[in-house]
Structures are given as C-alpha cells and as structure tokens.
Amino acid sequence: MGKLGRLLGCLGLCTLALMGGVMHQQVSAETVLRVAMTAGDVPMTIGQPDQGFEGYRFVGYNLYDSLILWDLSRADVVADLRPGLATSWTVDPADPHRWIIALRKGVKFHDGCDFTAADVVWNFERVTNEKAPQFHPKQFALIRDRTNNMEKVEALDDYTIALTTRQVDSLLPYQLSYWFMISRCKLESLKYDYAAYQQHPSGTGPYKFAKVIPQERLELVKNLDYWDTKRIPKHDRLVLIPMPEATTRAAALLSNQVDFVEAPLPDTIPKLKSAGMQIVTNGYPHNWAYQFNFVDGAFKDIRIRKAANLALNRADMKELLRGYMIESYATLLPSMSYYGEPSFKITYDPKQATALLKEAGCYPCKITFAISTSGSGQMQPLPMNELVKAQLEAVGFKVKLDVMDWNALLDLVRPGRTKAPEIDAINVSRSMQDPFSALFRHVYSKQHAPAGANWGHYSNPAVDALIEEIYATFDPQVQLAKLTKLHEMMTDDAVMLWVAHDVNPRALHPRVQGFVQAQSWFQDVTPIRIAD
C-alpha cells in the first residue's frame, strides 16, 4: 500500500470514528432534563443562590423551600404566594409587629432530619447574626434586603414560630418567599464548613443534589419523598448548564445537547421554530424602563417626563424585538391586580410631546441616559436604547447615551443621583415580583439611594403617606385598593419612561412536555416530562 493509500485509510478510520460518535445513543431508562442557563457559572448551592433570579429559579426553589412559595402552576394569572414550609401566617391581633407562623409537619430534609421550628430560628441566625457559627457573609448580603426588617424569630413550639418585625409590615409574606431553609444537621455534621456543604447541600426541595462541576454543570435528582407529592418531578434528573452566549445556547438546542434554553435571541427564534422547537413566552413582572433624576436635570418638570413618554412609538420597539415584548405604559404589567386606571393615558403623540417641551422651555431638551451593554434583564440594551434615542430626538430631545458595562452601571445606580448629577435617567430593568419591588422602592422617600433603589430621589409626601398606610393594612382587599391607588398616582406623575415588559422567551425541544410558563421570574420545571 502506497503513502496515498495509507493516508486515505487513516482518513476513512477518522470518518468512521466520527460517524460512530454521531450515531452513539446512550441507552438509559433515566429521563434527563438539560437546561442551558444564561448564567456564567453554576449558582451557589449553600442556601441563597447568586446569579440573580436565575439562581433562585433553578437552584433555590429546586433544592430548597422557603416558608412561603410562589404558585407557578398557572400561565393565565400573575403568580402569587402559596403555602410552602409554612401552612399559615397571621399577624398577632395584639401586636401588628408580630407574626404567628404555623409550620408544615412531617417535612424532612434530604439528609433525613426533620424540619422544625428550631431550624427556622437557626436559619434566621444564619443570615443575620455574624456571631453564629452558621453565619455566612455572602448569604447575609444576598438576603439582607429581605431580612432587614426582621427583628427576631422565636420557636413557640416544634411547629410554630413568632416572627417580630422592626416596623409594621403587611408585606412580610413576600419577603419570606425569598428565604430558604437549609439543613442544620448537614452543616453541623460538616463542622460549619460551607465549602464542604457546597458539595453536599441538603434542603427540603423537590430535587436532591447529585453533583456539581464548578462553571460547568449542576446535577439534581428527583426527591421521591418530597412533601408536596404533586410536585415530585416527572423526570429523573435535572442538569443545569451555564451557557452565557445566546447563540451557543440556541446551537446547543439545535444540536441536541440540551432540551431547554433560557432567553434565545429573537433573531434565532425563526430558525428554532423551523427546526421544530417549541417557543414559549408569557408576560411576567419585568419592567424595561428609565428611572428619572428628579433633582438635577430636565426631568424635574412633569411636562418633560410626559413628553418623553408620549414621544415613544412602542410598536416600533416591538417590531425591533420581533414581537417578543409587551408595550409598557406604566410600571406594572396590565394583568397585575393593582394596575388600576391611571388618568395619564400614554399614546404615541409626537406633536403633543414637542408642544410640552416648548411649553416647559426645554427645546431642544438636552438629556443624558446611563445605559449598559448587557446585564440581568436588560434585554437588548444597545439597539433598544438607540431606537429610544432616535424617537426622543424626533420630538425635540437631544439625547446623549453614556454607555458602560453592567457592573459599572450598578456602581452608578447604587449611590443614587448624587454620584452623577449630570445623568438625567438610568436604564436598569427591574423586577416587579411583589409590591415593594414593583412600586415602593422607586418612589418611597425612605428608599432614596443609597439607602434604597429610589435612584432619582423622587419625593412626594402623599405617596409616602400612602405607602405607610399600605404597610399597616392587613386586610387584603383594602390593601389591594391602596396599592392600585399608588400605581395610578405613580403613572399620573410619569415617574418613569416606560418602554417594554419582557415576555421571557424560552425554547424547548419537542420531547419536553408539560411545561407551564408562569407569569413570574420563577418557574416550576417539576411537571416536565421527557417524551421518548
């Protein structure tokens, strides 16, 4: 055989090896759901996850439970609270600072230990008391915004606790939904070594930990003993794969490497659809908007805030995103129960916008927006901001975009407008998962940055008084009416430049069945079946 023959033979063998690889099918009875996440790393498994709400979505609510959970079983209503490790919660009639919480009986951690009131007290110390051996500074930081109004937790008996707040807080149940209970038994047996615990976490959730490869994958297996039998996973194993590049996620789905892809780019969706993939979307409490600077620049004047809102043709934005957004005319999603009927009806009215600018004596009206190139919930910030700029300039604004990376933008956002008074508005997407996140933090004067998320230092005594009333209102119907009034006031005062609500597209392989996309940042993957 000559050299050429040997070369051809070698090439042939290589080809056969490749083909063999392609045709190789792992024969296994185990059903596996492989999820490509947008995160750059596996979320922390030691309790409160990092990686934003994606960490909560896939690790937090799967490995662990909170006292109160979210009802993620329906697609047609915005998700709200439901019992979790707590079966009921009521405020003490004698003291509105004190909540009596009944715990679920018969719940076991994955390591076999019973869940009792002592575990709740121990977990409270874990995220609040720096002298406790179970304290972890990053866990403390990650949950601090939810626990800072909690003063103490006491065990009244094995299955009842009393939680005392520093200030009266009718919205406490929402804060409890973010706080996960980890196993005291497990951490004590590991001598409080969180590095070891990260490799052997133990919760009460619908999945048990199987293995983790940092940066690459986290594998969970179904918990057959889960207390909520309806939510015992319909597949055997859940594999979570960080895959930050959107094009790669789509390619991984198309090449059968994953089954479930988070946030495919709108441009890739036609290709995914043509390959038979399912695209699921739904509105959820997300708000792509600009927060104004109410102290230093042009947006002090309500006429200019209204002009900006009237200048935008949100239908164009929807076209830019191939339809994958909901046009936003207020802070809340229209399907949320406290949306109300604001009197400021926003339409696309460039003439009125120009007239308002002229009336306010700001024509052309120079403004500067701080924006990011990417970031959590930011959708496609560069083309979206370019479109907003073009539309605002068409009515008489002169817009300067101050572009920075996500971390740099957060560095500007956290201290508030005082750090950069030349910035007239910031483009930071926000969660509206609960009334505090959706409304209070943007307009309450006690939330002026750096103390809170009221970046532009909006102040309105009537709004402050209403928020304080809501905190002290425990009747759900009365509270709902007051929340509705607050949202109407915020809209009428044009407190933001509203643009879009994301619809959170996900792409699923045809064999993925039974997924219901809730109107929430969180999702329940336990009902998913993997068809043959």
Add this chain to the structure above:
Amino acid sequence: MTAYIVRRVLYAIPIALGVSIVCFTLIYLAPGNPLQTLLPENASAETIDMIKKAYGLDKPIPLQYLTWLSRAIMGDLGISIASGRKVSEEIAKALSNTMILATGAIGLSFSLAFILGVTAGYLNGSWADRVVTGIAVVGVSVPNYWLGMLLIICFAVELQLLPAAGMGPQGSSTFNVLNPQHMRHVLLPVVTLSMIPMGIIARTTRAAVAETLNQDFVQTLRAKGLKARTVAVHVIKNALPQILAVMGLQFGYLLGGSILVETVFTWPGTGFLLNKAILTRDIPVLQGVTLMLATFFVVTNLLVDLLQTAVNPRMQRH
C-alpha cells in the same frame, strides 16, 4: 550558560511583579466593584462595611496588594468573591481545560504554519506563495468568535456532526483525551483557536525563509555543490530564531486561553474564567489569572530566549 539562565530568571521576577501591580491598579481604576454583585440595593452603610471587612476590602489598597502578594508567594491566591471557591483551585482546573485546547491548537497551527511558511518562502512570488499569503491573511483577519459561530452553525446545527458546546456529556470531570466521544468536543474550538497563530506564524516563517535565501552564505553553499536538502536545513536553521520568537509569543497567548473562543464554545478554561471575573469584578480571581498569564509570558519568553541561544549561540544576551 548557567549564569545566563540565572540572570534571565532574576529579570523575570520584577517583570511578573510589575505586571501584577499594574493589573491591581487597573482593576481599582475601572468603574464598578465586586460588592455590586453581592449587596442588595438597599444595603445599609453598616451592611456594606461588614461585607467589606469580611472580604478584606476595607483596608487601604496598597495594604490589600501587599497582603495578597504575601499570600500569593506562599501559593495562596485567596478565595473568589463571586463563587466562594479557592482561586488556586479554580485556576488549576481552568488551566488544565485550556491546556487541552492550547495543545491541540499549538500542534495544528504551528505545524501547518511552518509547512505553509517554508513552502511560500521557497516559492517566493509564485502562485503557491500567493495562496499561502492569502490563507495567512484570512487566518489573521477573521474574527475568531465569528469563525467559531460559523463552525458551530455548519458542523453542529446543520450537519449535526459535532457538538456545539461544552467538554462532553459529563463535563470536564470525566474528560478523557483518548475517548473519541470526548475529543469530538475539542475539534471545533481547536480549529477556531488555531487560525490566528497559524496566519501569524506562516507569514513570519515565509518572510524569514525568503530573507535567509537571499543571504550570501546560501549562494556559497549552493556553489559548493551541496544538495538542496542540505541547503534547506541550513536555511531553516538560520530562519528559526525569528520563527521561534513568534511561536513563543503565540504559545503564551494560547496557554492564556481565549475569552471569545471559550465563551462561544462554553469551554471552562482560563478565558471563560477571566470573562466571568471581569464581569463580576472578582478581584482575587482577576489577580490570580493575571499573575498566571504574566508568568506564562515571562517563562515562555525565557524558554524561547534559551532555545534561540541553543540554536544560535551568537544570540546570547548579556
């Protein structure tokens, strides 16, 4: 020779130190900080102080640097603020993954570039020279993240021959270079990663060989009646120091990992790690990776210098 090596090693220490100081300073000059990803928006001043103290960020920057350096000398690169894992472990793991890609890319690009460059140098001005130059220019010019995506679309999505991402069905924990199933994951990133070094080295090799061929000693060798193969050996030996210098640099680049290629292929190497650390301003990881990369370049340059000296003792630097 021993004194020369010792002197070169001693030169390397201040270079690595200087790089680490510059990087440490640049990280602090850049807007943003690692606490942004840790702290809630309504964190009180008390909370911020506590977290700063917990991660040693409350101390003056020069003191932070000295503390880090003293630990780094002992092999302790600290704990990642973002992941809570040991930086040395994160780097070691990422580096071993990058080495897999780098080794493949070095083998492919260096051998291909050498063959193409020598051929073009010998056939200077011919159509073959023009083809090789064209290939080299394309290799250098094509953005590798674009090429990576193109290869994924072609071989993973359309032809379904090769996987799009990752290190295999079970990740790096079970990756085995002898397993063809696992090696299928390597092919596309290696080809992508090879293109730029292939282009650069091919052009350098071509220029070095063509220049050497024009030197008088080649005419003399031919006039003495030496065989073409013997003349070629002399030509390549004389061109080699220049080629080695460029190969050394590319070697360092490849071992440092590629942020773009590793992100596109979700390859958990040093580039992927560095990208994540930059986005989260994870200072311990940034410092650790930077120190490692600087050390690589310094060591690679040192080895190249030694190799050049071995090939041509006249090049010894005093």
